[in-house]
Amino acid sequence: MAGTPDSGLYPLHRCKILHLVRHGQGYHNVAGEKDFEAYMSPEFLDASLTPLGWEQVSNLRKHIGNNGIASRIELVVTSPLMRTMQTAVGVFGGGGYIDGDSSPPLMVAGTGKSSQDAISSSNCPPFVAVEWCREHLGVHPCDKRRSISEYLHLFPAIDFSMVETDEDVLWKPDVREKIEEIVVRGRAFLNWLLTRKEKEIAVVSHSGFLTHTLESFGTDCNPLVRSEIHKGFANCELRSVVITDRSAIGNNLPTKDFPGGIPPGPDVPSD
Numbered sequence: 284m285a286g287t288p289d290s291g292l293y294p295l296h297r298c299k300i301l302h303l304v305r306h307g308q309g310y311h312n313v314a315g316e317k318d319f320e321a322y323m324s325p326e327f328l329d330a331s332l333t334p335l336g337w338e339q340v341s342n343l344r345k346h347i348g349n350n351g352i353a354s355r356i357e358l359v360v361t362s363p364l365m366r367t368m369q370t371a372v373g374v375f376g377g378g379g380y381i382d383g384d385s386s387p388p389l390m391v392a393g394t395g396k397s398s399q400d401a402i403s404s405s406n407c408p409p410f411v412a413v414e415w416c417r418e419h420l421g422v423h424p425c426d427k428r429r430s431i432s433e434y435l436h437l438f439p440a441i442d443f444s445m446v447e448t449d450e451d452v453l454w455k456p457d458v459r460e461k462i463e464e465i466v467v468r469g470r471a472f473l474n475w476l477l478t479r480k481e482k483e484i485a486v487v488s489h490s491g492f493l494t495h496t497l498e499s500f501g502t503d504c505n506p507l508v509r510s511e512i513h514k515g516f517a518n519c520e521l522r523s524v525v526i527t528d529r530s531a532i533g534n535n536l537p538t539k540d541f542p543g544g545i546p547p548g549p550d551v552p553s554d
Contacts, residue, residue, distance in 0.1 A: 331395030469496025
């Protein structure tokens with residue numbers, strides 16, 4: 284039929300809503316915007332959020348609370364670097380931690396270069412750290428993570444069980460990850476999300492990872508839609524997308540479908 288929009292239709296149980304977030308402003312961002320060579324400085328190893336970065340986190344937390352996103356998120360996935368975990372727990376965590384709470388804090392007070400109070404793990408979704416959604420790997424010290432044993436003391440309620448090694452073996456001081464390798468990693472990460480049971484997931488990651496991964500999508504879309512998918516991320520920007528499991532990677536069952544009101548079989552006449 285002429286003029287019919289080019290649409291896609293998929294079973295609801297094959298779709299998930301992803302809330303993609305880039306971390307707030309880090310100290311490496313400030314220095315790198317002034318001089319790109321600053322990204323090579325060991326001073327910014329696993330850089331943490333600046334005071335402005337924490338303000339951005341606070342603003343995003345208010346936004347997701349006001350529009351109802353916070354109450355719908357079932358899982359928070361974060362890159363295991365300081366700035367992403369600070370952003371994740373600050374935006375999606377349970378708020379201020381009180382000594383004596385039965386649950387461990389998501390973040391202890393003063394983590395990183397901050398004066399932030401501890402953040403509670405109560406009344407919020409579970410948090411899991413995943414290396415697949417790390418930033419562009421190699422050469423830049425700001426993208427090298429600390430040991431997991433150190434993070435465990437700083438972020439007690441984040442689940443690090445998916446990180447296979449205590450020390451960072453992915454980051455290389457003299458080898459920069461190729462763009463096509465980031466795309467492969469990003470696709471593997473999204474395929475893993477499709478296997479999860481949760482339907483609405485927040486992902487806190489990095490500009491390079493998010494931008495290069497999303498650039499591999501949208502080639503079949505209108506240029507306007509494609510530009511929305513491909514545009515870069517600002518610090519602490521949230522962008523919500525729908526991902527569809529067209530290859531039946533996941534095994535989620537349809538929970539909202541209904542097979543019909545009457546079981547099949549011969550119609551029984553009434554008296």
